[in-house]
Amino acid sequence: MLRRRVIACLDVAGGRVVKGTRFVDLTDEGDPADLAARYAAAGADELVLLDISAAPEARSTLLGLVERTASRVFVPLTVGGGVRAVDEMRAVLRAGADKVALNTAAVAEPTLVARCAARFGRQAVVVAIDARRLPEHGVGWQVVVRGGRTPTSLQAVKWAEQAVELGAGELLVTSIDRDGTRSGYDVELLAAISRRVGVPVIASGGAAGPEHMVAAIRDGGADAVLAASMFHRGSHTIGEVKRALAAAGLPIRLPVEGAA
Amino acid sequence: MRVRAGIVDHGAGNVRSVEHALRWVGAEPVLVARPAELVDVDLLVMPGVGSAAPAMARLRRRGLVGPVRAWLAADRPYLGICLGLQLLFEGSDEDGAATFGVLSGRTQQLRDAPTLPHVGWNQVVRRRAHPLFDGLAADADFYFVHSYAGGPRAEATELVLAETTHGATFVSAVGRGNTWGVQFHPERSADNGLRLLANAVALAARAMGVSGPGAAEASA
Numbered sequence: 001m002l003r004r005r006v007i008a009c010l011d012v013a014g015g016r017v018v019k020g021t022r023f024v025d026l027t028d029e030g031d032p033a034d035l036a037a038r039y040a041a042a043g044a045d046e047l048v049l050l051d052i053s054a055a056p057e058a059r060s061t062l063l064g065l066v067e068r069t070a071s072r073v074f075v076p077l078t079v080g081g082g083v084r085a086v087d088e089m090r091a092v093l094r095a096g097a098d099k100v101a102l103n104t105a106a107v108a109e110p111t112l113v114a115r116c117a118a119r120f121g122r123q124a125v126v127v128a129i130d131a132r133r134l135p136e137h138g139v140g141w142q143v144v145v146r147g148g149r150t151p152t153s154l155q156a157v158k159w160a161e162q163a164v165e166l167g168a169g170e171l172l173v174t175s176i177d178r179d180g181t182r183s184g185y186d187v188e189l190l191a192a193i194s195r196r197v198g199v200p201v202i203a204s205g206g207a208a209g210p211e212h213m214v215a216a217i218r219d220g221g222a223d224a225v226l227a228a229s230m231f232h233r234g235s236h237t238i239g240e241v242k243r244a245l246a247a248a249g250l251p252i253r254l255p256v257e258g259a260a
Numbered sequence: 261m262r263v264r265a266g267i268v269d270h271g272a273g274n275v276r277s278v279e280h281a282l283r284w285v286g287a288e289p290v291l292v293a294r295p296a297e298l299v300d301v302d303l304l305v306m307p308g309v310g311s312a313a314p315a316m317a318r319l320r321r322r323g324l325v326g327p328v329r330a331w332l333a334a335d336r337p338y339l340g341i342c343l344g345l346q347l348l349f350e351g352s353d354e355d356g357a358a359t360f361g362v363l364s365g366r367t368q369q370l371r372d373a374p375t376l377p378h379v380g381w382n383q384v385v386r387r388r389a390h391p392l393f394d395g396l397a398a399d400a401d402f403y404f405v406h407s408y409a410g411g412p413r414a415e416a417t418e419l420v421l422a423e424t425t426h427g428a429t430f431v432s433a434v435g436r437g438n439t440w441g442v443q444f445h446p447e448r449s450a451d452n453g454l455r456l457l458a459n460a461v462a463l464a465a466r467a468m469g470v471s472g473p474g475a476a477e478a479s480a
Contacts, residue, residue: 002374002426003381003401040450045381045403071280076403076448096276098309098405098448121310123377123405169377169405200379223375253381253401 003253004217005224006241007046007202008039008231012081013053015061017232033068039231040073042238045253047073048172048226050101051081052147059088063095070096080128080172084109089116093124101172103128104145107152107159110166117167126202127168131156131189132176141189148176160193170200172226178206180229185212190220202226209236210244217250263461263468266292266301268328268344270308270318274447278307278341281447285458295327303337303464304328306344307447309405312367313357315343332362335437337464339457345434345441346410354408363419363434363441365412372427377407384422384432384444392421392433392440392459400452402432402444409443410434438467 010017010032017032036047049069051062059082066079079092080101089100106113106127117125130148131141141156160171173193175186185203194201200223203216213225230236242252265287269275275291282289282305292298306328308315319325332338332348340348347359352367359367370378383399393400409430412419422433424443432443440460446453 001383002378005380067276070277072284074277074281074284074448074454075450076405076445077277093274094276096274096280098274098277098445123309123379123407170379198375199377200375223380 001251002223003045004222004245004250005045005202006043006213006238006245006252007048007224007226008036008044008238009048009050009204009226009228010035011050011052011228012062012065013051014058015065018052032065033072035232036069036073036077039238040075043242043253044075044238046076046078046224048078048080048101049097051079053081058082059091063091066092066095066097078126078172080126084112086112086115086119089120089124093120099124099126099170101126101128103130106163107143107145107154110162113163113166113168117169122167122169125168126170126172127160127163128172128174129156129160129163129193130174130176131186133186133189141192144176148179156189157192157196161196164197164199168199170202171197172202172204175205179204181206182208182230184208185216185220185222185225187215187220190216190222194221194223200224210241213241214244214248214250217245218248262286262288263302263465264300265289265303265305265461265464266298267305267307268319268324269293270315270322270324274307274309274445278305278447281454281457282461285454285461287457287461292324293322295323298327298331302468303339303461304331306338306340306347308341308343308347310343311354311357311408312343312346312352312359313355315347316357316359329360329362332360332439335439337438337460337467338440339460340439340441341447342406342443342445345443346408348434348439348441349410349412352408362439363410363412363436364416365410365419367408367410369408370406370426370428370430373407374427377405378426379405381449382424382426382444384424386422387420390421390433390435391463392435392456394459395455396452402442402446402449402452402456404432404444406443410441438463
């Protein structure tokens with residue numbers, strides 16, 4: 001039976017791991033390759049490296065980091081941030097990534113999703129959707145881009161469906177309202193999207209404890225749960241999360257380390 | 261002398277991670293993009309994600325279709341990963357491509373799958389004992405990323421080493437002689453995957469009569 005995945009996310013800028021609250025106020029949390037290896041050893045089912053600086057001059061730094069990480073970490077690696085073209089995706093895959101997450105560039109140019117999927121297969125294309133609950137009447141969510149700073153006219157659930165039609169093999173759904181707040185994932189957002197698409201949905205934004213992960217999967221229909229600062233700060237380990245998922249009757253990859 | 265693992269570079273993705281993982285288990289990985297680069301290769305590794313037609317087209321452009329076919333016909337050690345397994349069958353329903361056809365059967369879309377692609381860790385349930393799985397649990401978890409799977413014909417079930425369930429049950433590992441194929445990604449399956457690659461390297465060492473790392477030492 002397919003396992004629910006626990007994914008450790010490393011937000012990187014200038015070759016270092018950072019994690020901000022609501023995408024600002026960044027604090028330095030260490031070397032990405034070291035941290036990635038540590039998470040893989042601790043049982044992370046997958047790793048995501050998000051380059052939140054995404055400055056053009058930082059590309060070679062990012063590719064070097066991907067290469068260093070992939071040379072010693074043997075779990076799937078998704079890389080996001082600043083990929084705007086098929087050739088750029090190719091470079092990231094060749095550096096050792098398994099998948100690329102497209103966000104702002106996909107919103108700006110939706111055919112990029114289709115072109116990348118045609119070239120590398122849809123399994124290599126993750127569309128990352130940053131969503132914010134609409135303030136009026138509380139109905140629906142809008143897509144925001146550029147690290148959550150710029151609102152768009154896109155409705156998040158519709159964009160999710162469109163992204164899958166274009167060729168997304170997975171959706172990484174981040175609630176910008178919840179990101180960094182430690183108040184739990186936006187389970188309603190996850191449920192609204194996972195009900196409408198047939199590809200795996202990764203929950204992101206707001207996790208502070210294993211109970212939030214259980215809710216994202218059980219109530220939100222997520223296939224995978226992602227967290228960054230919760231793991232960086234050590235408030236909960238990957239093993240704890242997996243034991244909580246198992247206790248809730250959800251299938252996880254065994255064995256879980258640190259089970260003592 | 262280390263086992264030289266030739267990784268066929270047909271342009272579809274993840275040669276780098278396969279290279280890193282093979283080096284990790286003690287093999288000497290080399291990239292194969294031209295027939296001349298098959299010289300001195302002990303184990304041919306065909307990686308790949310995506311669909312068969314572009315991969316076959318690139319293999320053809322690089323003059324590798326004939327040499328790979330000859331390699332398989334000579335029963336030299338071959339490990340197909342994901343697409344590399346699918347290419348062993350006669351053809352793919354994904355895009356109609358004709359593939360190597362050394363195993364009887366076709367690549368077909370996963371049936372009754374709750375999500376496609378099938379992405380994530382799933383159990384690989386052994387159907388018969390095989391040294392490729394030495395030291396691994398009979399239902400060990402491996403990482404999958406695919407929507408199609410190579411399926412042997414009903415009369416060719418002796419090829420089936422393992423099966424996995426995602427919706428319907430599909431064949432997740434095959435073997436005949438020194439031709440092996442896995443639908444999952446050992447290079448992305450943490451310790452289990454490294455163990456399987458070490459086993460493949462050890463089998464190749466035995467087949468080629470070169471001294472290679474034993475599976476146990478390589479995966480320690």
